[in-house]
Amino acid sequence: MLVGEGVEPGERVTVISTPDTCSGSGQEYPGGDPLDTDKTVVVILHDDAEHGLRTVTPFDGVMAPAPDGGLPKRWPMRHPGS
Numbered sequence: 001m002l003v004g005e006g007v008e009p010g011e012r013v014t015v016i017s018t019p020d021t022c023s024g025s026g027q028e029y030p031g032g033d034p035l036d037t038d039k040t041v042v043v044i045l046h047d048d049a050e051h052g053l054r055t056v057t058p059f060d061g062v063m064a065p066a067p068d069g070g071l072p073k074r075w076p077m078r079h080p081g082s
Contacts, residue, residue: 018058021058034061041063
């Protein structure tokens with residue numbers, strides 16, 4: 001599923017994982033880079049004028065798909081501390 005402009009379905013694109021800069025851990029990805037997976041995922045992206053396509057937040061940009069392959073019924077799925 002693709003919503004927006006600038007990318008065609010099936011086209012390869014470069015995507016940046018938005019780092020977690022607020023955790024205070026000193027690590028960009030304290031739980032690991034969410035894009036570093038072999039699993040099928042849904043990605044929610046923002047077209048950043050300076051950096052290109054990136055995940056919308058460190059927590060809500062990569063998720064497991066719903067059973068039909070689309071967005072889960074509840075999104076965002078989770079936030080730290082919730």
